[in-house]
Amino acid sequence: MEDLASRLVVGRKRDGRAVYDEQVKAELVALCAAPGASVSRLARGCGVNANQLSRWVRESNERRPRALATPTQPAQAAFMPVTMEVATPAAPEPTICVQARLPNGVVLELGGCDMTRAGEVIEALGRLRCSASTKG
Numbered sequence: 001m002e003d004l005a006s007r008l009v010v011g012r013k014r015d016g017r018a019v020y021d022e023q024v025k026a027e028l029v030a031l032c033a034a035p036g037a038s039v040s041r042l043a044r045g046c047g048v049n050a051n052q053l054s055r056w057v058r059e060s061n062e063r064r065p066r067a068l069a070t071p072t073q074p075a076q077a078a079f080m081p082v083t084m085e086v087a088t089p090a091a092p093e094p095t096i097c098v099q100a101r102l103p104n105g106v107v108l109e110l111g112g113c114d115m116t117r118a119g120e121v122i123e124a125l126g127r128l129r130c131s132a133s134t135k136g
Helices: 002-008 022-032 039-046 050-063 115-127
Strands: 009-012 018-020 095-101 107-114
Touching: 002 009, 002 022, 002 039, 018 022, 022 039, 022 050, 039 050, 095 115, 107 115
Parallel strands: none
Antiparallel strands: 009 018, 095 107
16 A cells, blocks of 8 residues: 555646556556445545545546446346236216205205215214204
């Protein structure tokens, strides 16, 4: 690591920025690609900002031509065939419109309600006790 650090900076610009050796940069980028390598640790070991080293890695990846995939084995299908039974839509249940005036003066309207729901509402209302105020 010290060898890389000593060879990395080859000069300075007027504004104080370092000029880096391209070959050493490539070696450092290659070290970053190793499994388990820490970009931050490698940068610190070479005296470079971790963001700078990350940029070199990114630029290296952008410059490298992407290899076209040439399968050695025939590719298996990514999807499995699925057979589905298409359910025939059930005939819509008939709807009704009901209006009822309750003994306490409340008007109940069931518009566009299916027969099952209307029956449930009517049964529930039939189970209610009348209030004392509606008894004559």
